[in-house]
Amino acid sequence: MTREELISVLEDSSPENAAALYAKAYEVKKKTVGESVYLRGLVEISNICRKNCLYCGIRRDNREAGRYELTDKEVLDAAEFAFKEGYGSLVIQGGERTDRMFIDRITAMLVEIKRRWPLGITLSLGEQSMDVYQEWFEAGAHRYLLRIESSTKELYEKIHPADAVHSYETRVEALVSLRRCGYQVGTGVMIGLPFQTAAHLADDLLFFKRLDIDMCGMGPYLEHSQTPLYEYRGLIPDKMSRLELSLKMVALLRLLMPDINIAATTAMQAIVQDGRERAIMAGANVLMPNLTSADVREEYQIYQNKPGVGEDAAISSSRTEQRLKDMKIPIGYGRWGDSQHFGKR
Ligand code: SAH
Secondary structure: OOHHHHHHHHHOOOHHHHHHHHHHHHHHHHHHOOOOEEEEEEEEEEOOOOOOOOOOOOOOOOOOOOOOEOOHHHHHHHHHHHHHHOOOEEEEEEOOOOOHHHHHHHHHHHHHHHHHOOOEEEEEOOOOOHHHHHHHHHHOOOEEEOOOEOOOHHHHHHOOOOOHHHOHHHHHHHHHHHHHHOOEEEEOEEEOOOOOOHHHHHHHHHHHHHHOOOEEEEEEOOOOOOOHHHHHHHHOOOHHHHHHHHHHHHHHHHHHOOOOEEEEOHHHHHHOOOHHHHHHHOOOOEEOOEOOOHHHHHHOOOOOOOOOOOOOHHHHHHHHHHHHHHOOOOEOOOOOOOOHHHHHO
C-alpha cells in the first residue's frame, strides 16, 4: 500500500468500508499468526518518572500524582499469578528512571523471576543506554516496548518539552540499540493527538515497516486535565472517532506486517468497554490484563478514567479471559507467544 492509499483509508468515514477492512485484517491474522490471543500479565512497577511528556498524567511536574513504587514482593506475586494463570509472559512497565539503584533493582528482579518461573519477560521502562539494555537482556528480558509516540519529528516535538531529555533522535536511537542487543522490539504511537493528521498516521505505519519492528502497541490519545496538552483538547477528534482510527491503524498494520505481534491496548478499553476485543477483531493478537496491585492502580493514570482502577489482578484477568471465551477466541495459554516476525529474521 502506498502512502496515499493509507491516507485515503484513514480518512474514509464509511462504516461499511471500515468493517470490511477489519474483516480482511482478521483473515490475514488467522492465516499468518493464527487466531490465538496471547495474554501477558502487566505490572506497572512505578509511576516515578524523569520525563515531562506534555500528554502524560505521570509526568515529572504533575504534583497531583501520588508517587509509588511496588515492592519486590508485589512484583513477584504478580509474576507468580501470571504463571499460574497460564499467561506465559509478563510485561513490566513504568516511568522512566536511569539511576543506578533502579537499574540494579530491575536486573535483580529479572534474575529472580527467571529463576522461579519460565515466563517470557517484556520490559517497557523508557530510554536507557545500550549498556543498560544489554544488562537487562542478559538478566532475562527478551522483548522491549518503546513507543515512538509519533514518528514525525515536528509532531513529536509539539507533544514533548524542548530539552535534551526529550529528544526525538535519542528515542529512535534507543530503538536501534534494543535491536542490536537482541530484543524483540516493539514500538507504537498515540492516535488522535492534537495537531495529528491522517498523513502523520500513514507515516507512522511506514516507519514501523521501515524499522522492521516485531511488535506494536498503539491506542487512542486520551486527554488528562493535569497535563499541558489538555489545553488543546478542542483540536482532537471525538472519542469514538479516535477509537475507529485506532482500529483502522491496527488493521492496516496487520495488512502491512502480517506476522508481527500487535497489542489490543487498555486505552481502547477506556473508550468502550469492549475496545480491546474490537481491536482483536481488527487484527490484534496480544492482550495485557493488568496485574498491578489494586491499591496503587489509580496512581498509574497516564490518562484519566483508566479502566480497571480498584480491581485486583484476579478480577481484571478473569473478566478479560471470560470475554475472550464468550467470543470464542482461542487463548494461547502456556506459551510465550513470541513475534513470528522476529523468529524468521
Ligand atoms: N516510560 C515508558 C512507559 C510509558 S507509559 C516509556 O517511555 O516507554 C506507556 C505509554 O502510554 C506511552 O508510551 C504513551 O504512548 C501512552 N500514554 C501516555 N500518556 C497517554 C495519554 N494521555 N493518552 C494515551 N496514551 C498515553
